[in-house]
Amino acid sequence: MTDAKQILGGWSTEEPVNGEVENICIEAGKQAGVRFDVCIPKTYRVQTMCGGTNYLVKVKVGVDKYLHVKINRALFCGDKVTENSDPAVTGVQYPKTKSDPLKPEHF
Template identity: 40%
Template sequence: MNGYDKWSETLDPTKDIHRISKQVKGQVEKKTGEDYLEFKAVKYRYQMKDGGENYLIKVNVGEDYNHLSLFQAVPFEGKIVVRCVQQHKTKDDPLTPFP
């Protein structure tokens, strides 16, 4: 990462990112009103902040992709909050920060 408060480059998902995406699937389905049969992280970015870490995760949901904006508070065993979901993205849409 390039420094505190800066977003990382777009990266391939790690085991932790796959775990996080599975953990928030229910929250995402509630926000979007969708029931996803497929829900797999394909790319992500992160940002270290005071009190926790922000994540942007691109998730393959079948015919298209969702971008997830998440926050995980310190300690990192804590709950992950889905801040916002952008639906109907493509494989090539860049992961750019959003509220």
């Protein structure tokens, strides 16, 4: 995340996917059982919270076919603090296009 002015609880601007977010998407996709011929995370937004991190990810799944996925990675697992909790898909929007912006208020 390059938005240095992001406020705790606020959403970052939309940015190209990096390796960390791509790995989170892969794990979340496995959990959700998502199967597409093409599944390429393209851009994302992130929200850092006291209890974890939320991600909105734009994923290419075909020729001008996209889906938007909301993923949560909790900082807490029960009453234990963990840095490596499994990501959980908490929302999916489909169909979307390349030009549709990632809007957290739509989830």
